[in-house]
Amino acid sequence: MDRLSKDDMALWHAWKRAAETVRARVVEDVAAATGLSDPDFGVLTRVAEDGKGSLRQNQLADSMGWHRSRLSHHLTRMEQRGLVTRRPVDGGVEVVITDAGRAEVARARPVHAAAVRAHLVEPLGKADRATFFACLAALAESCD
Template sequence: MTPASEPRWLTEAEQAAWFAWRRMFPLVDAAIARDLNQDSGLSEADYDVLSVLGSADGHRMRISALAELMHWSRSRLSHQLTRMEQRGIVRREDVATDGRGAEVVLTDTGVAAITDAAPLHVASVRRHLVDVLTPQQLQVLAEVGEVLRHRFGAPRKGRD
């Protein structure tokens, strides 16, 4: 290896941050996902879809737009929607205005599911993340999240 191609090894501080991220994220994510499933019977993927549709006009959205917003492949979303349709919480409909696309729509059961799950989910998020950190730490976490979202081209806060 020539000096120009040698890796830029992490400093102690950088390595500590990287290890903290690698250890923290799956633990927090798993705890919240476990609570969500125990409290409501919903998976994280179910909740993600339901929460986006719950905020959409008419509780409906084009499937292509939903996949793009969630940064999911159309195939992944299609499989998820099939599982959710089987449980009666969403349904797919043809787009009436152009006949080319399809929309996913929350059913009454889906609206009830997200309405019932949301307070329990936010309590879990508080218990495992928000209430554990200081206001300053939360601000830094939000800022870091926005920088990384921007880096990967995800929609900025307020657009999703």
């Protein structure tokens, strides 16, 4: 079959619209309140949480789904703003969150949490959230 059915196309469009709209609203709320871009917030939270304050640059790139060159350029800008530093380690580079970066994450977390609740969690009832989560898990598993 060359084309999606009408129902399948409607599902695709509904998925895209919901995912893009919810994500955009969360990003806008965080940026408006903190000045952090979505990539800034993604880097800072991963280094602060996943790496406990530092993380190898290649691991960070993998966790964000970014090419190494894109991450390197972004980290240069974040270094210039005093949010992270980089240091050489055995055969690689380690990204370290600064005190200023930690302060930004601390300031952004409650804004991010409120935005996720407002735009994703609260519009769904408890039963719908469980069903939605199961659907997302099935989709993620099918793509692995």
